Amino acid sequence: EGTALIQKRNSNSRGSLIAASFNFINSIIGSGIIGEYATHLTNLLYFCFYLMTDYSIVLLIKGGNLSGSTSYQSLVQSTFGFPGFLILSALQFLYPFIAMISYNITTGDTLTKVFQRIPGVGPDHILAERHFVILLITFMFTFPLSLYRNIERLGKVSFLSTVLTLTILIVVMIRAATLGEHMYDSPTDIFKPLKKFIMASLCVSLAFICHHNSFLIYNSLDQPTLSSWSRVTHISVGSSLIISATFAVAGYTTFTGYTQGDIFENYCRNDNLATFGRFCFGFSIITTFPLECFVTREVISNVICSRLLSKAEHVAITLLIVAVCTALSLAYDCLGMVLELNGALSATPLIFIIPSACYLKISPGSWFQSDKMIPTLLIIIGLVVMIIGLIMTGVFPQDCSHGVEMFYCTDVNISVNTIRGCSCFFLVFSFLNSHAK
Template sequence: MITTILLTLPLSLYRNIANLGKVSFSSLVLTIAILVIVVVKAATLGPHIPATEGAWVFAQPNAIQAVGVMAFAFICHHNSFLIYGSLEEPTINNWSRITHVSVLFALLISVVFAACGYGTFTGYTQGDIFENYCRNDNWATTGRFLFGITIVLTFPIECFVTREVIGNLFFAGTLSTIFHIVVTVCIVAAAMAISLAFDCLGIVLELNGVIGATPLVFIIPAACYLKLSEKSWYHWDSLQSCMILITGILVMIVGFVMTVMFPQECSHGKEMLYCMPSNSSIYNITVFFNGTVS
């Protein structure tokens, strides 16, 4: 609550999204630092954790929930117009270059995070990867701290978009200074209340993905294209849109049902089995004599 009041709220009160450029860049730098920690831990901690049975099966039944999580990770549709308008030279060529570079960079970071995280913990992997690291792991604690800062620095952009939508719907697109502050405080307070009610990040990302991100990424753009396009339904572009639309609907429905009925477990701060001193000794002895952990 103190962090929200002293850091998140002041940053969220900006009226121009361009002012958040340096804040977003700082968040990106911290994300890379966290990625370095995860990669290093994969190389040092990974060999001491036994792989679980069936760890490398191609897809488990809950893979559909991962689609929602990844959709949430890559969603940028809701703030695209605001960011486009904040460019010094808002041209289609600049926008195309920025979006392609940004999304490809995000893809690279996500793939490395996923590969190193799962490669380290396999079947033990939690919805929040930092739940997997031991309490006395100083590097992991540093990563948790940096991740908290990235959330503080990233939230204002999402708050800006939410406030903009509220302003367009209820205040004719213009918020006075008083209403700007009131709406911002309400948005930040609501997000803080929800965050205090949940301690498992995995299910939050899954629900955000299947309920919020999937419609914005898959359903709404495809539906709008089919509605506005003058091309025949059997044209390749129309068929692509139909496939994307159907995929989005299936992911949203199936993902929501599976998230609610079969939620992913979180350790909720408990020490994992391999963090126990006795188990760690057994693993180290096994590695010493056999060279690998089975």
Template sequence: MSYQLLDYKHYQRHEVTFVNVESDDRKSLIDDEVEEKKITANVCWAGFNLINSILGTGMIGLPYSMRLAGFPLGLLLLIGVAYVTDYSIILLIKGGSMSGTNTYQSLVSKMFGFPGYLLLSVFQFLYPFAAMISYNIVTGDILPKIIQRIPGVSPESWYVDRRVLIVLTTAVITLPIALYRNMEKLGKVSLLSLLLTFTVLVIIIVRASSLTSEIPHTEDAWVFAKPNVMQAVGVMSFVFMCHHACFLIYGSLEKATVSNWSRITHVSMLLSLFISLQYSVFGYVSFTGFTQGDLFENYCREDNLATIGRFCYAITIILTYPMECFVAREVISNVFFGGNLSYTLHFAVTFAVVSLTTAFSLVYDCLGMFLELNGILSATPLVFIIPPACYLKLSEKPWYHLDNAIPLLILLLGMVIMPVGFLMAILYPQECSHGSEMFYCLSTNSTLLNITSESFYRMTLISLTGKGN
């Protein structure tokens, strides 16, 4: 009897132990599954944030880069710039991991000291500063055409003048938002910005199906290469530049490893490249040699679908401009004021930056020029030169080693693109429409298809230069 009781108690203890082990195992499995789902969601959001930082407002300038480089070569260059961006982003994070740094500034400072930090700060200021000028130029291009679609509004009205609208938009909307000290709330609208970018793409694709048969193609529309290749690379670099956000996104990962980051970067860059190719192809084939730096300048004022696209793009710009101002202000704050700005200095710096960008956009109205110069002078060193330079300095192998061949090649490419592209942009500036309607918007459908070569050439000159001879 006592034996049976002991045996029963032993069995009972064994059963309880077994149940506890089984319960612990089940809990462990559930916890692992929840943790895996959290990590997957975290990776997805990191990829989304990286895509969103690439697919910015510069996308509208990609068709213009096809016009500069030649359509076939332009597509190849776009793929090449996407590859270089992908590679340099990974190099940047590798460099941070190897040096024990977690920001772009600290990495460059550790590698090249204060002079390197200062040079990086100049590039990091110029990029958002020129982007803000570009956004104001686009505002001046888009808003007059939107307002003129309102019944009863005359094209001669003072309030549809591009300069008036730029000043009003800056004073009433962008400057007050840019004065916020914290951009976190504004950052939550990034999803809206991305959705609007897709909406604009759909409109471009839909209009391409009809415009390709209505608008005559220029004679050099399909040549393989054109002389302005370096400027085209500058525009593409401007679009793909996202290095300023990489360390922030990398730091948000649950498992922040270089291999994990590499996978996220590859997928994000492939998706971004696919969308960029859609913008480039459908935007360029619609207008070929007439393609402007601001693609919406090519669409006629009476085009209702294009008006919707302009409206979506205008919202995107208004949401993005204050973010760029925040970056430019932070650079000034870190370099000159130790990262701390009093309320008075905060207002003064913000007002000065916004005023300067507004002044530039009132004087110049050709978006293409600013896309070229910003890409060449700011994006090219941030994408092509600095990340591989940091990696090569950190590498234990000599610079001529085979493992360092690609970083060295990218570095040399950047050192060629930057000076040559700048000289080409200055010596051979591209003309723009200056807000005027394109000739095909002024022609009736019956005459559009019966254009003689002489009148075609004359109208091309009028559209692009404003001169008839």
């Protein structure tokens, strides 16, 4: 069966726990960590989502073991039949597909500002044109990397992405210390507490979702057992919790009420340290794109055919996916709305509702047993967040400020602290480098 081909494909090239963990971390940490509402959150809310995500990932694989399934799609099909298979396939396709669009939008927003710091590259230069940059990055990096047929081979790329993410975190923390005190008073928050909580929940759902490729990474393990998978899950989701929560605190304490849908839109163009952070973040997103393309391609191949794709079919489907994502990202450039919509439509049911529903139906015994209370609670939470989130996304769409220089960038104090921030960063880097030697 097509849904069982993943295990056969990975049998010739198994990976270690470390490689699987880096792939998982790379899958979890994407453009969601820079979203506006993600930076509004407290560590307590992040910790709650960490617990629920960690539990649901293990629950997903446990349900797969109970049903003898080797993929998310086959698990849902064995549990809820062909209608469930189609619904899951649509969601599992929609999330990484929209995520890839958001990655292209982020790349275009981020790297254009990086290129404008190159001498001779002004606002009218071709390297400052987001459409050209998106096409350039697609042809040079994302499409070639997306052609990999085995997810374990992306382990080294995911390690690079994790290193870049940690570097970005250092940049944001330095900026919080050197820039935050010179910001103007933030505007009055006109959003109701319920709206802020729901929309924040959607963005954090994006910051933690990895269920759509959990089986892919699980089957890439050298010894795919529930205990080894639990270790990978705890390490990966725990690391992502620390990174995301630290990013949220540092980002929001810097810009508070002025925080944009893409937090790097808050930093001024003449900020060299922020430019370095944009560069790292742009390439971190580029290395995450292939993981999402891998899942999207698997969903298509499982729905259309029940066999391994030939090389020609593999290239053709990959080219089609990348081309459509690129075309949509060229036509639409508002990241915040994309993140909210993806969180409501795809992330919430994939994280909370479907894994819990599958486990409740497959596992023996009554639903009123103590070990089934948490899955039932997750379904309720998922339904509430998804329904209210969709309504509020339509009623209160997030503003888009793509490419607009923030008004406070004319403040001379910010330019002075840019120099201080860069000096501080390079002093820390030199200190670590000397000790490493």
